[in-house]
Amino acid sequence: MRFTKLLSAAAVSLLATGAMAQDWPAGPVDYIIPFGPGGESDITARLQQPYFAEQTGQQLVVQYQPGGGGAVGWSQLNTMSDDGSVIMGVNLPHIVIQPQTGDVGYQTDDLAVVHMFHYTPDAILVNADSDFQTLEDLVAFAKENPKQTIFSGSGKGSANHLAQVSFDEAAGIETTYVPFQGTGAAVTALLGNQVTAEWGYTTVAAQQGEAVRMLAVAMEERHPAFPDVPTFRELGYDLVGGAYRGVAVPNSASDEVKQAVADAISAINADESFRKKMIDGGFAMLDVAYGPDMDAFMAARKELYTNAAKSAGIIE
Amino acid sequence: MFEHFLAALTPFNLMLALGGVVAGTVIGSIPGLTATMAVAVLVPVTFAMTPDSALILLGAIYTGAIYGGAYSAILLRTPGTPSAIATTFDGYPMAKRGDGDLAITLACLASVAGGLVGGLALLFLAPPLAKAALAFGPVEYFWLAILGLSLISALSEGDFVKGLLGATLGLLLSMIGLSETSGEVRYTFGSTTLLGGIEVVSALIGLYCIPVLIDLASNRGRHLEEVGVKPRGFRLGEAWIALMREKVNLLRSSVIGTLVGALPGAGGSIAGLISYSEAKRTGRSEPPYGEGNPGGVVATESANNATVGGGFIPTLVLGIPGTPPDAVILGALLVQGVRTGPALFADGGSTVYTFIFGLIIATVLMLPAGLLIGRFAFNAIARAPTPALVAVVAFMTVIGSFSIRNNVNDVMMMVLLGVLGWLVAKRGFAVSPIVLGLILGQIAERGFVQSWTIGSAIEDLPGQFFGRPLAIVIIGMTLVTFLYPFVPGARAWLRGERKIRGARASGGAITADAVTFVAFLALSAGAFVFSADVNPEAAVFPRTIATAMAIFAALGLLRLVLFGQVIAAPVRGSHWRIVMLPLVLLGAVFIIKPLGFGVTGILACIALSLVATHEWKHPGGIALRIGVVVLVALAVTYGFRDLLLVPLPRGAFF
Numbered sequence: 001m002r003f004t005k006l007l008s009a010a011a012v013s014l015l016a017t018g019a020m021a022q023d024w025p026a027g028p029v030d031y032i033i034p035f036g037p038g039g040e041s042d043i044t045a046r047l048q049q050p051y052f053a054e055q056t057g058q059q060l061v062v063q064y065q066p067g068g069g070g071a072v073g074w075s076q077l078n079t080m081s082d083d084g085s086v087i088m089g090v091n092l093p094h095i096v097i098q099p100q101t102g103d104v105g106y107q108t109d110d111l112a113v114v115h116m117f118h119y120t121p122d123a124i125l126v127n128a129d130s131d132f133q134t135l136e137d138l139v140a141f142a143k144e145n146p147k148q149t150i151f152s153g154s155g156k157g158s159a160n161h162l163a164q165v166s167f168d169e170a171a172g173i174e175t176t177y178v179p180f181q182g183t184g185a186a187v188t189a190l191l192g193n194q195v196t197a198e199w200g201y202t203t204v205a206a207q208q209g210e211a212v213r214m215l216a217v218a219m220e221e222r223h224p225a226f227p228d229v230p231t232f233r234e235l236g237y238d239l240v241g242g243a244y245r246g247v248a249v250p251n252s253a254s255d256e257v258k259q260a261v262a263d264a265i266s267a268i269n270a271d272e273s274f275r276k277k278m279i280d281g282g283f284a285m286l287d288v289a290y291g292p293d294m295d296a297f298m299a300a301r302k303e304l305y306t307n308a309a310k311s312a313g314i315i316e
Numbered sequence: 317m318f319e320h321f322l323a324a325l326t327p328f329n330l331m332l333a334l335g336g337v338v339a340g341t342v343i344g345s346i347p348g349l350t351a352t353m354a355v356a357v358l359v360p361v362t363f364a365m366t367p368d369s370a371l372i373l374l375g376a377i378y379t380g381a382i383y384g385g386a387y388s389a390i391l392l393r394t395p396g397t398p399s400a401i402a403t404t405f406d407g408y409p410m411a412k413r414g415d416g417d418l419a420i421t422l423a424c425l426a427s428v429a430g431g432l433v434g435g436l437a438l439l440f441l442a443p444p445l446a447k448a449a450l451a452f453g454p455v456e457y458f459w460l461a462i463l464g465l466s467l468i469s470a471l472s473e474g475d476f477v478k479g480l481l482g483a484t485l486g487l488l489l490s491m492i493g494l495s496e497t498s499g500e501v502r503y504t505f506g507s508t509t510l511l512g513g514i515e516v517v518s519a520l521i522g523l524y525c526i527p528v529l530i531d532l533a534s535n536r537g538r539h540l541e542e543v544g545v546k547p548r549g550f551r552l553g554e555a556w557i558a559l560m561r562e563k564v565n566l567l568r569s570s571v572i573g574t575l576v577g578a579l580p581g582a583g584g585s586i587a588g589l590i591s592y593s594e595a596k597r598t599g600r601s602e603p604p605y606g607e608g609n610p611g612g613v614v615a616t617e618s619a620n621n622a623t624v625g626g627g628f629i630p631t632l633v634l635g636i637p638g639t640p641p642d643a644v645i646l647g648a649l650l651v652q653g654v655r656t657g658p659a660l661f662a663d664g665g666s667t668v669y670t671f672i673f674g675l676i677i678a679t680v681l682m683l684p685a686g687l688l689i690g691r692f693a694f695n696a697i698a699r700a701p702t703p704a705l706v707a708v709v710a711f712m713t714v715i716g717s718f719s720i721r722n723n724v725n726d727v728m729m730m731v732l733l734g735v736l737g738w739l740v741a742k743r744g745f746a747v748s749p750i751v752l753g754l755i756l757g758q759i760a761e762r763g764f765v766q767s768w769t770i771g772s773a774i775e776d777l778p779g780q781f782f783g784r785p786l787a788i789v790i791i792g793m794t795l796v797t798f799l800y801p802f803v804p805g806a807r808a809w810l811r812g813e814r815k816i817r818g819a820r821a822s823g824g825a826i827t828a829d830a831v832t833f834v835a836f837l838a839l840s841a842g843a844f845v846f847s848a849d850v851n852p853e854a855a856v857f858p859r860t861i862a863t864a865m866a867i868f869a870a871l872g873l874l875r876l877v878l879f880g881q882v883i884a885a886p887v888r889g890s891h892w893r894i895v896m897l898p899l900v901l902l903g904a905v906f907i908i909k910p911l912g913f914g915v916t917g918i919l920a921c922i923a924l925s926l927v928a929t930h931e932w933k934h935p936g937g938i939a940l941r942i943g944v945v946v947l948v949a950l951a952v953t954y955g956f957r958d959l960l961l962v963p964l965p966r967g968a969f970f
Contacts, residue, residue, distance in 0.1 A: 030963065037356040038643030046651045049360070063963055064356070065722045067512020068494035068501075072723065075508045102501030104494060105508035147773050156499035176773040178454070178766050179497045181581070181758075184636050184643070188580050191634060192450030195770070207635045209655070281650060313851075314499055 024084045024260040028059040031247075032088040034073025036066040039182065040120060040203060040283075041089045041245055047277055048117075051268040068104065069155070070094050074248075075105030082250040084257040092116075092244035093305040097157040100306065100315040113298065114258045115265040116246035116288040118278060120201035122163040122218035122239070123229075124151075127190055128211050130197070135215040135235050138197060142173040149175040152189040153199040154182050157315075159243035160199040162308040163218060169311065170237045187212075201242060202226065206282030218242060224279050244286065244301070262290035320669035324372065324677055329670075332373040333678035334685065340380025341682070341689050347388050347396045347521045348716015349960075351381035352640045357960050359648045367654045368667045372674030374648065378641045379431055379624045379679055382584065383686055386423040386617055391416055391540070391697045392709060394525035398516060398755060399584030399620035401748070402592035404524065405471075406605060406612030411540050413608060416698060417548060420690040421555040422610055423617040424683065426566060429559075430618030431679035433570035434577060434625025438632075439672050445626075446633035449578045451786055454770065457581070458763025458781075459790040461756040464586050466798035467593045471748040475883040477872045479749045481836055482740065484865035486753020487760075488843055489514050491858045497762050500854035503846055509725040516755055518717035518730040523747045525713050526734020526898065533706045533897045533928040534889030540698050550687050558610040565595045565611050566618050573619030577626025580636050584620040585755055591619035597800050625675065632656055632668055703928035703938075707921045707945045710897070714904060714920070715913075715952060719962045724908055731901045738894075743832050744883040761857040768856075820880030829872075829882050836869035896927045912967030913957075917949040 029052075033041050045062050052060040065073040070091060080086045090113050098104045124135065132138045142149040153160030156179040164177045180186040183200060190198040191211060198204070198212075202223050205214040214229045218239045222231055232239035247265055249258055268274055269287055278285060288297045309315045323329075343354040354377050362370030385400035390407035403423065410419040437445065452460075468479045492503045493513025504510040532539055559566065569591035576587035595615035596605040605612050627638030635656040637643035649656055660668050697705065717730040737747050771780030782788070808815075820826075843862035847855040875881070887894070904920040925942045932938070956962040 036640070036643075037352065037359075038637060038640070038647040042644075043647045043650050046359070046647065050363070061961060062360075063722060063961070067515070067721055067723065069496040071494050072508070072512035072721070075511065097499070098494070101499055102494075103504070103506045104501060105511060150770055150773050155496045158496075158499075161499075176769060178769050179499075180766070181497055181762055185581060188450065188630075188634070188636050189453065191636075192453060194453035207650075207655070211634075277653065280653070 024257060025056055025058040025264075027085065028061050029084070030086045031060050031062050032073055032086065033062060033064050034066060034070040034089060035064065037064055040201075040243070041091065043281070044118060044245060044278070044283065045089060047274065047281075048265075048268050051271055051274050052264065055267055055271075056264060069098065071098050071104040071106070074098075074111060077106070077248060078110060078250050078252065080250050082253040082257070084249065084253060084261060087247050087249055087261055090246050090248045092246075092301055093157070093159055093162060093309075096302050096305045097162075097309055097314065100309065101157065108298075108302065110251060111248045112251040112253065112258060113246055113248045113294060114262040114290040116244050116286050116294070116297065117265050117269050118283045118286050119242045119244040120159075120203050120282070121223065121242040121284050122159060123200055123202050123205065124167075124197055124215045125190060125200050125204055125208075125212045126197045126215060127193055128213055130213065132197070132215065133213075135230070135232075138215060139171050139173060142171070142175055146174040147176050149173070149197065150195045151175055151177050151197050151199045152180050152186040152195040153177055154186050155179050157309060157312075159201075159241070160186070161312065161314075162305060163239065163241065164199050165308050165312040167232075167237065167239055170239060201282065202284065203282035205229075206280070219284060223282070223284060225282060241304070242284070246288070258290050265289075317669060320666060321673045323368070323666070323670040324673035329369055329372050329674055330677065332369055333376045333674055334681050336373045336376025337380040337678050337682045337685050338689065340377035340382075341384035341686055343377070344381030344384025344396055345387040345689075345693060346712055346716055347392075347394050347525060348517060348713065348719055349381075350397050350517055350640075350720065351378050351385075352644060353719065353960075354378070354381045355641045355644045359644060362648055363652065367649065367652050368670040368674070370648065370652065371645070371667070371671040372678065374645050375624070375628070375671065375675040376678035376681075378645070379621060379675065380682060380685075381641075382620050382624055383424065383427040383431075383617070383682060384689075385620075386427070386613075387420065387690065387693045388525075390419045390423065390613070391694065392525060393528050394709075394713075395520055397584070398520060399588055399623070400616065401520070401585055401751060402588045402616040403613060405592065405616075405748075406607070406609050409606070409608030410610070410613070414540065415608070416540055417691070417694050418551045418554055418558075419610070419613050420694055421550050421552060421687060422558055422613050424686040424690055425555055425559050426614045426617040427621040427686065428679055428683050429566055430570040430573055430621035431624060431682065432676065433567070433618075434574045434622035435672065435676040435679055436625070437574045437622075438625040438628050438675070439669075442629045442633050445575075445578045445629050449580065449630055450634075452579055453784070454763045454766035455780055455784055455787045456763075456790060457579075458760055458767055459787050459794065460579075460582060460586065461760035461763060463790055463794040463797060464589055464756045465752060465760070466794045467589055468749045468752060469798050469801045470593050470596055471746060471752070475744050477868055477875065478743075478745045478883070480868045481865065481872065482745045482747075482749035483753040484861050484868065485836075485839075486750040486755075487757040487861045488753075488839070488858060488865070489519075489750075490754045490757025491761070491861075495758075495854065498765065498851070498854035500850045502850055502854060502858065503843075505846075509728070512721065512723070512725070514729055514733070514754065515717075515720055515723075515726045517720050518726040519733050519754055520751060521713050521717050522730035522733035523737035523751055525709065526731065526901075527738040527741055527747070529706055529710055529713075529734075530738050530894055530897050531889065532702055533924070534891075534893040536930045537702075539700075539702055539705055550691060552687075559614060561601065562595075562611045562614045565599070566614055568594060569615040569619040570622040573622025574626035576619075577623030577638055578629040580630050580638050581759070583627075583639050584623040587619045587623045587626075588616040589752070591615045593797055597797070621679075628672075628675070632660060701941060703925045704941050704945050706897075706928040707924040708948055710901060710924050711917055711921055711949050711952070714901065715917070715956055715962075715964070718908075718913075718964070719956065719960070722963055724905060724965070727908070728902070728905045731898055731905065735898050742885050742887055743828065744885065764857060765853055817879060818881060821882035825882040825884060826876060826880055829876055829884070833869045833872045833876065836865055836872075840866040840869065890930075893927055897924065900924055900927060908967070909965050910967050912969040913964035914950065914953050914970040915967070917953050918946050921945045921949045
């Protein structure tokens with residue numbers, strides 16, 4: 001335990017340029033979540049909080065600036081202080097889809113995303129008392145009854161919605177997607193048998209336990225907390241993805257600040273006890289940091305989401 | 317089970333329960349500081365505690381904040397949270413006639429009783445009630461929102477057509493911004509200010525509180541009726557008698573609050589409104605509801621505190637937050653590594669039961685704590701000189717509406733909606749139908765679009781909307797609620813009594829009303845035009861509302877031409893003061909970012925104190941008063957910044 005902390009501390013000092021390690025953070029850092037409290041963005045920020053304080057000696061102050069599905073915060077990010085005293089949570093696919101649906105006050109490329117630290121993998125869940133035992137049962141039903149397989153999910157143009165569109169194409173089926181306000185409402189509809197199944201995340205299964213059955217997860221390998229649930233790939237559908245969360249800074253920030261923030265988030269990610277808490281909660285870890293890796297990651301995600309959103313008719 | 321009761325009774329837990337209730341009551345009494353925020357601020361503090369102590373503290377704050385919202389509702393006609401909207405209907409008239417202290421004591425007793433009913437339901441009935449809540453699907457939520465809207469007929473105070481128009485206005489306002497469920501940007505006209513939509517709590521503050529402030533500033537005389545020389549204490553005896561007279565109302569409202577609280581996403585505002593309208597429908601006592609009947613305060617305050625226990629039912633049993641503060645508490649539990657949901661009750665449930673007893677103990681402690689704080693709040697507001705009251709309350713509305721989303725734009729919307737609220741009130745529109753539309757619009761739209769999607773998929777739209785048993789029950793309740801207020805009039809008409817129409821209104825009043833109705837026609841046309849390029853799913857609801865608005869406006873015009881009757885309120889008081897108050901607030905909005913919140917607060921408080929001063933004989937006294945007001949503003953600014961961690965802009969100064 002102590003050894004891993006030492007290791008990660010060593011990693012930070014190696015990664016960070018000598019000067020920056022002392023320069024940032026110079027004081028408390030405001031961590032703005034562009035949503036209300038209680039959601040996945042808030043929960044993961046709260047999980048990072050103590051590790052940030054432990055590793056940097058400075059406080060990470062979580063604040064909320066909700067509105068417009070995150071757009072209110074993101075449209076203001078570049079007007080904020082760029083000395084590294086402000087960082088903001090960013091979410092995919094939100095920041096790709098929103099600017100394409102209308103004028104939301106920012107463009108995807110305006111946001112200086114410096115680190116993507118985890119994602120909640122897409123998953124299909126059914127109520128525990130559902131007849132569908134496997135994904136194949138559900139696909140077979142959907143083939144025979146076009147449109148009658150009704151999925152709940154969080155939001156339109158969201159990760160859940162785009163996953164439904166991609167899966168329909170991959171499986172050659174036609175299902176109905178009903179957008180709810182947030183994951184909580186989508187789960188409620190599933191538990192109340194208002195819908196056939198839910199496009200949700202692995203986190204839902206972690207929270208609901210016995211009450212639901214997860215049929216497949218959109219990961220490259222099985223989720224460590226759910227070793228018995230197959231991936232879509234194992235079942236023959238090329239579907240990997242979910243809702244990604246990361247951290248951005250105002251784009252006028254210096255390269256040093258961007259690098260230092262990215263390094264700090266990486267160092268938290270490297271902590272074993274942080275990873276364990278995240279994985280137990282159903283999250284999947286990710287480590288895409290500022291630099292060419294991030295550019296490639298964003299470009300790939302952008303293309304994928306844009307295509308799915310076009311075939312869903314959300315954007316033109 | 318007794319051992320869990322003892323676990324909740326440790327000195328540390330008792331201290332947390334008492335401290336939480338006190339802190340919650342104080343925070344909740346400030347308009348704009350919601351229960352959600354009170355809970356969110358304290359989440360980091362709880363990380364150092366065991367889960368059951370953390371839950372007791374958060375639950376105590378939550379229940380205290382819901383009760384604290386009654387103070388500003390009763391004394392200032394400003395619901396601090398949506399849960400307290402209906403408290404203003406009778407609480408404020410009571411305060412106006414000098415019974416503010418009685419109303420606050422009554423609110424405390426009703427809150428404790430409602431909180432206990434909710435807490436006991438959580439203790440004994442949680443799993444079955446959670447199961448029952450799941451029977452509510454999108455259709456039921458749609459009809460529940462319509463049930464809420466049907467209260468317009470009871471709330472429109474005189475002019476029914478204007479009430480309907482106000483509701484359609486509120487509904488249209490709720491459509492503004494980026495909607496997560498339709499993924500469309502509507503009615504923002506390219507402005508990022510409108511992107512986040514109109515925040516409900518800041519809209520409430522503006523619509524209810526700004527007109528009160530304008531009237532206070534522009535008229536001589538005191539805010540509330542003089543209390544007399546002798547202090548009257550808590551008036552506990554009188555309050556108890558009033559409560560006993562309303563015991564059926566109390567029980568019914570507490571049960572309604574518990575049930576609505578258990579529905580995820582419905583919340584305290586709907587619970588308060590439904591129990592208020594039930595109380596009004598069945599109430600026979602004098603004075604009538606809306607003119608200061610204690611039953612109105614009992615109904616709302618017992619119902620909204622019952623939603624606390626009710627809201628924990630889906631939160632703890634299903635892992636689905638029943639109300640927004642529950643979402644924060646759920647997140648805090650997840651961070652601590654506590655699994656909510658079925659497992660929590662199943663394995664021994666020691667955390668859960670200790671917490672439930674803690675919540676019940678906190679509710680009981682709210683009785684002495686609430687009475688004492690209420691006494692203080694009443695004295696402070698009843699005795700404060702009007703200019704100081706205007707300045708401090710206006711300052712609170714600014715800082716409160718900022719803090720909800722940490723956004724200056726919400727302050728601007730608050731002031732603008734306040735001006736709109738004042739204007740339409742002078743034309744005989746009640747504010748409550750507008751607010752109803754604003755709160756229920758999104759719930760109704762979501763339910764409608766979801767039900768439509770599901771109904772189309774299963775190829776049974778009528779069955780989906782009208783065939784489900786629970787939906788039929790709610791539709792029945794809606795009809796009763798909507799039609800009941802017309803019963804006395806209809807009976808009289810059947811007996812052959814005809815209302816004698818008054819004389820035609822003056823030409824000026826008729827022209828003003830005609831302009832108002834035409835403005836609504838133009839607005840509905842605009843709503844049509846600007847929904848042209850959004851997808852059909854996102855356009856159907858605003859277009860339906862716009863059509864309804866056009867019909868009501870046309871009806872209003874027709875009635876005006878035929879009968880020439882106008883219900884309106886006269887403009888009273890000093891005109892320049894009426895104009896200056898909102899102007900000072902708007903000016904403040906523009907200097908917050910460049911100059912800093914602290915400076916803005918000082919300048920605005922000085923300006924508002926001067927605007928509201930009518931008597932200039934004692935310059936020394938005026939200066940002293942202004943000094944005190946500025947000190948209060950500074951203390952509140954620092955409290956918000958350093959204790960509540962609200963990122964108030966620092967600007968060039970501080």
